[in-house]
Amino acid sequence: MLRKRVGRWDEVSVLDDQRRLTRTFEACHVAGVPPGAGQDNWLQTHFVERRGAQRAHIRLHFSVRACSSLGVSGGTCRETFTLYYRQADEPDSPGSISAWHLKRWTKVDTIAADESFPASSSSSSWAVGPHRTGQRVGLQLNVKERSFGPLTQRGFYVAFQDTGACLALVAVKLFSYTCPSVLRAFASFPETQASGAGGASLVAAVGTCVAHAEPEEDGVGGQAGGSPPRLHCNGEGRWMVAVGGCRCQPGHQPARGDKLCQVPVMHQVSRAANSITVSWPQPEQTNGNILDYQLRYYDQAEDESHSFTMTSETNTATVTRLSPGHIYGFQVRARTAAGHGPYGGKVYFQTLPQGEPSSQLPEKLSLVIGSILGALAFLLLAAITVLAVIFQRKRRGTGYTEQLQQYSSPGLGVKYYIDPSTYEDPCQAIRELAREVDPTYIKIEEVIGAGSFGEVRRGRLQPRGRREQAVAIQALWAGGAESLKMTFLGRAALLGQFQHPNILRLEGVVTKSRPIMVLTELMELGPLDSFLRQREGQFSSLQLVAMQRGVAAAMQYLSSFAFVHRALSARSVLVNSHLVCKVARLGHSPQGSSSLLRWAAPEVITHGKYTTSSDVWSFGILMWEVMSYGERPYWDMSEQEVLNAIEQEFRLPPPPGCPTGLHLLMLDTWQKDRARRPHFDQLVAAFDKMIRKPDTLQAEGGSGDRPSQALLNPVALAFPCLDSPQAWLSAIGLECYKDNFSKFGLSTFSDVAQLSLEDLPGLGITLAGHQKKLLHNIQLLQQHLRQPGSVEV
16 A cells, blocks of 8 residues: 655564564664754555545554654654645556655644654664563554545545654554444435544435335424435434434334334224224235234233233134223234244234223224214314414414424434534523523522532522422622633533433523523432432432432433533432432533542543443442442542552442342443443343342342442452352343252352353253353353452552
8 A cells, every 4th residue: 555655765574562573664764864954755655546435534553763762863853754645536647656745735634653662772673673671572553543635536645754753654544434324213314425524514314215104294384295304424424413204104004113114914903991802914925824823912011021822713803801991012923834923013002991882993983983073163163272372372482492393303213412612602502502581580598509600599480370499599600701601501501402300400591680590400409429428228229229220311311312421420410309310410521620530431531532331331330329328439549549440450349238230230331341331221221120120139249337448350340249159140140040059959159160061951951052151150250269359459
């Protein structure tokens, strides 16, 4: 790929940081250069086809020698080089090769190494590598990524200019971001190249409705058959900002989530309070003659695993002994000589409430039509009245609700939020994203706290025609800097966009008079950490799990907007008088706050990279805070000790009385590889399962008044503190073999550690997947028994 050179670039073989031989381009001719004599060494790639990309990204692997170690004086040594690009419609002609470096190039950036390395005592070259403690080490690398564009011609060249550095260029990778083709909400969107402008620029892609689907009505005008849906590709190859959508045509229903529209696989014939009659079409193609059908049904209010089946020889069946007013899910499959086929899609029907007459659709159609015609006069009169009321309310409404509706995408389920910092005037953002409150509606009471923007007071809000409600009122300090005002209003504008029962609710703002005020719902019990410290030991594990579930649900909601909290902890969660936990402090900047390092994920500490996955790590620390009743994470360890422990993969131990399954969930959130951490929807599902089955919350961890100040070492992470093989089986998800272990007397961990593959069939463990999982965890158990389980700090 690197082929044309001007000046002194040399192609040499060196050892990389893994002691492997690799080819590099090296420019290292600083020794013996007279003061003031400049260097101009160029290296160019071959012609690179654009292939539809609008912006190119380049990743460089290189190493730079420290000038101080080269013994060069006079200012002739550099530790940087320059990156350029040049667009062209055709490769350079042979006659212009000698002067290619004199053409018009566009500078991308000056590349500086994060770390420069000392030169060998014997040579400035990398070919043999420097000595260290009697051993030779390989090339040490920096990695930098840049982008350039927009690209408009057929292709481009990339060039590197050295003006006096001692550097080795090891690898160059050119790539572009593309949003993949996607099928969602009954529309397909083609593969789309990311924007040439990069950053937050978006490229619109027009979707095509799937078969038997049609565009939804336009948001304005209400005409049927609206505009085609659009989805936007951002500069990093991710889809976002959906506009419009598709829906299934009449006579069709969703299938495979929101991917297909198909004719209903089942329909209701009749229903009563205790029975439902259903029918389904005959399969178009079958694997032999149909012998009978198996109908599966279950009450939607119960676990789907508690389902029932019945057999029918025809394609119609009546299910009896149902509960009045309940919704039931139905699936059907056919049986042939080859066996049962797969179940069809789920369809839901509801029984009639107790006391209502049964509905025989074919026989009572005339009665239904008559009832409808008889009610038309009344409905028409009522509709006129309702429309008149709605019209009057809309005329009195503010632009706040209309503005929020512009930021929702019900068609595709993709949501996004507006960053208030993109507004030049924060008052404009607050007018569009929050509700202005008349100060005459507010009654201010006593001071309940103070924040970075001003005092927080308890108050009462009673708009005309509405009931009075308690609020927390924060007034901006008088005479504060303009930047303080922008931040204050920006956080309020951000909070006003999110509506969720576990997120602090913004009641309104006052910006048209002084002082400027932000009103939120009153959270009587204050921050979660101090609330728990004051009530240590007063709650059951089930109650503590319910608190964590509420926070996880709020974070799941925020992550659906691609919003990253960045400062999640127990003190950023508030508790009201009903013990409902609500996430607050949205928009809080953690930059420069060392106190938040105890909640920060490794990638945040090392690279400042905040994502939903880093929020998941912080949520795991919050879980530990809740189960330890507000104990400070990592106790009295210094910030540096915390950083070192996290880097060495030590983790917090289970708090006293913490159920093992809950601590395993914490350990999942603290995976060093952020891609392996669970998503918030998975955490919510795990909490729901615990709440449905509270017997799984039996405490199996250590005991004591406070958490033991000992971090789990990396080996112990695979084997948390459990008190029996029975608890161990539950922790690894194989609790179905508890009776097997008891029957054969496997009562100690030493007994379990001696099991081999040949022993498992005799224990009744015959499934290959279960055998593999059990053997893997037995190996971890053996490691744990050979080493200490924790280290004191």
